[in-house]
Amino acid sequence: MQALAQSLIAHRLVKQVLGREDYAIISELVEPGSLVLDLGCGDGELLEWLVNNKRVRARGVEISRDLVQKAIARGVSVYQGDINQGLADYPDHTFDYVILSQTLQQTQRPLQVLREMLRVGKRIIVAFPNFGHWRVRWSHLVSGRAPKTALFPHNWYDSPNIHFLTVEDFEILCAEQRWKIERRYYLAGNRRVRFLPNLLAEVAVYLIRST
Amino acid sequence: MIMPKASTGFQSNSWMIVETQSVRFDSLALDCGVVLSPVDVAYETYGELNRNKSNAVLIAHAFSGDAHAAGISKEDGRPGWWDNMIGPGRAFDTEKYFVICSNVLGGCRGTTGPSSVNPVTGRPYAMTFPMITISDMVRLQKKLIDHLGIPRLLAVAGGSMGGMQVLEWAVRYPDSLCAAFPIATTARHSAQQIAFNEVGRQAIMADPDWQGGNYYGGKLPARGLSVARMVGHITYMSDQSMKEKFGRRFRSKEGESFHFNDVFEVESYLRYRGSQFVDRFDANSYLYITKAMDIFDLAQGYGTLAAALERAKCRFLVISFTSDWLYPTYQSLEIVSALRSRNRDVAYCELSSNYGHDAFLVEVGEQAELVRGFLAATYREVA
Numbered sequence: 360m361q362a363l364a365q366s367l368i369a370h371r372l373v374k375q376v377l378g379r380e381d382y383a384i385i386s387e388l389v390e391p392g393s394l395v396l397d398l399g400c401g402d403g404e405l406l407e408w409l410v411n412n413k414r415v416r417a418r419g420v421e422i423s424r425d426l427v428q429k430a431i432a433r434g435v436s437v438y439q440g441d442i443n444q445g446l447a448d449y450p451d452h453t454f455d456y457v458i459l460s461q462t463l464q465q466t467q468r469p470l471q472v473l474r475e476m477l478r479v480g481k482r483i484i485v486a487f488p489n490f491g492h493w494r495v496r497w498s499h500l501v502s503g504r505a506p507k508t509a510l511f512p513h514n515w516y517d518s519p520n521i522h523f524l525t526v527e528d529f530e531i532l533c534a535e536q537r538w539k540i541e542r543r544y545y546l547a548g549n550r551r552v553r554f555l556p557n558l559l560a561e562v563a564v565y566l567i568r569s570t
Numbered sequence: 571m572i573m574p575k576a577s578t579g580f581q582s583n584s585w586m587i588v589e590t591q592s593v594r595f596d597s598l599a600l601d602c603g604v605v606l607s608p609v610d611v612a613y614e615t616y617g618e619l620n621r622n623k624s625n626a627v628l629i630a631h632a633f634s635g636d637a638h639a640a641g642i643s644k645e646d647g648r649p650g651w652w653d654n655m656i657g658p659g660r661a662f663d664t665e666k667y668f669v670i671c672s673n674v675l676g677g678c679r680g681t682t683g684p685s686s687v688n689p690v691t692g693r694p695y696a697m698t699f700p701m702i703t704i705s706d707m708v709r710l711q712k713k714l715i716d717h718l719g720i721p722r723l724l725a726v727a728g729g730s731m732g733g734m735q736v737l738e739w740a741v742r743y744p745d746s747l748c749a750a751f752p753i754a755t756t757a758r759h760s761a762q763q764i765a766f767n768e769v770g771r772q773a774i775m776a777d778p779d780w781q782g783g784n785y786y787g788g789k790l791p792a793r794g795l796s797v798a799r800m801v802g803h804i805t806y807m808s809d810q811s812m813k814e815k816f817g818r819r820f821r822s823k824e825g826e827s828f829h830f831n832d833v834f835e836v837e838s839y840l841r842y843r844g845s846q847f848v849d850r851f852d853a854n855s856y857l858y859i860t861k862a863m864d865i866f867d868l869a870q871g872y873g874t875l876a877a878a879l880e881r882a883k884c885r886f887l888v889i890s891f892t893s894d895w896l897y898p899t900y901q902s903l904e905i906v907s908a909l910r911s912r913n914r915d916v917a918y919c920e921l922s923s924n925y926g927h928d929a930f931l932v933e934v935g936e937q938a939e940l941v942r943g944f945l946a947a948t949y950r951e952v953a
Binding site: 416418424427428430431432433434435436437438439440448449450453 | 885887906907910911912913915916917918919920921922936939940942943944946947948950
């Protein structure tokens with residue numbers, strides 16, 4: 360009970376500090392004191408938060424030089440490089456958690472990235488925007504064009520998103536690959552979605568255990 | 571050191587007047603088997619050591635540097651070679667940290683080297699000075715740190731040859747530092763780097779005034795040393811920075827006439843830097859220190875670089891620069907990759923600069939922010 364209360368407090372804090380619900384969930388999932396690798400860690404704000412509040416040992420990989428500089432200036436150990444390069448050096452099962460937050464749909468080879476994550480991590484946490492959300496479907500149906508929503512705001516020609524996936528797609532992939540999903544979270548705005556996630560969730564967060 | 575208690579914030583270090591100090595150790599056993607005795611070490615310190623001695627940072631200088639890293643020299647009024655990185659409010663904040671820099675073994679700026687007098691003969695060692703290594707330099711620094719009563723350094727930092735010493739510290743004394751900052755450096759010289767050093771050495775040894783190294787008290791091998799330095803300067807700059815600084819500009823109007831005086835700005839600059847170097851650097855030190863750099867191989871004795879770096883326990887911040895072709899990014903990445911393969915704590919960034927290898931000395935804005943943040947986070951952990 361106390362643990363739950365603590366996690367709720369932490370949850371609210373993260374949300375206030377970072378304003379991103381998937382961060383809040385990630386911080387709930389990560390055990391204190393663990394070794395965490397965040398792929399595409401941006402300016403390191405999640406990692407810094409996890410260091411200060413959950414005493415994790417944090418590592419990050421980020422491709423943008425500007426963001427790497429910001430992250431290191433925060434004191435976080437971030438490596439400038441792309442995700443594949445960033446994973447190849449590490450031995451098997453090095454990390455307690457490998458996090459990929461809102462980046463899967465931007466990778467060249469998502470399946471390869473997920474497999475590498477499962478190789479170097481004991482558990483992986485994957486958060487991605489759900490392309491099956493009803494607004495995306497609606498936008499496409501009504502406009503007849505590549506969908507544009509708050510979650511997918513880019514024009515087709517300059518979008519960083521190159522591999523669109525839905526909650527359903529991800530579930531099927533996990534089943535095919537026999538990956539063990541330990542927890543699932545579905546979000547719309549800052550609310551949890553517990554019903555028809557493939558239609559109603561804007562963001563999905565999965566905790567998967569390496570076998 | 572005379573350092574007025576002052577004020578906060580970023581400002582010129584011009585009021586920080588510093589004096590080089592010296593300490594003598596009985597002996598130092600060298601890698602080559604010779605025991606050097608006695609050994610003097612010239613060093614400077616900035617800031618104050620805190621009560622639990624947890625705020626000490628050792629700065630390792632590059633090939634031609636010295637102990638005077640920051641502030642204004644009481645002796646000659648020169649600013650320190652990393653004055654833009656060390657001082658009140660700077661990346662190595664002397665209001666927060668106790669910063670130490672010493673002249674390397676084999677040097678000519680107060681630490682024992684080939685120009686020092688051999689107590690056995692009463693004459694300068696010259697070429698009878700024993701061969702030295704980066705590891706010897708680091709073991710001497712450790713003696714200094716022990717002498718200063720510091721059980722564990724917060725950090726060891728340095729660029730170029732300074733970075734080699736940083737790596738050596740991390741592997742040789744894993745329990746003696748919390749963070750390592752190897753900047754624009756390598757775990758071992760490539761054939762190209764050895765080749766440039768060899769050109770420098772041959773220039774010195776080809777100068778008839780070198781006299782087999784026995785020029786002390788007589789005419790210095792100024793031409794040879796000056797040419798060696800000219801080659802060095804070319805490797806420290808980039809094509810871009812030379813283009814911006816000199817282009818094809820002539821020194822004077824009659825420059826277009828064909829003769830072999832210094833026609834171009836770049837020629838004039840190199841000659842100036844070469845001749846200036848002769849006044850402050852010993853030719854034999856040049857030979858010994860460049861050889862120590864060439865011989866350095868962090869992996870030696872461990873099989874692989876990864877096996878060597880596995881010994882390290884500290885955090886690392888590795889920095890390289892885009893236009894540095896003397897110590898190119900791939901060499902920093904070798905270090906980073908080896909550290910990651912053994913799951914060591916490492917941050918890495920390739921900073922953008924046009925200044926070539928010199929970037930770590932002259933374009934320090936972004937480098938300072940990385941070092942400041944990373945050092946502060948490390949300090950929070952240990953304090």
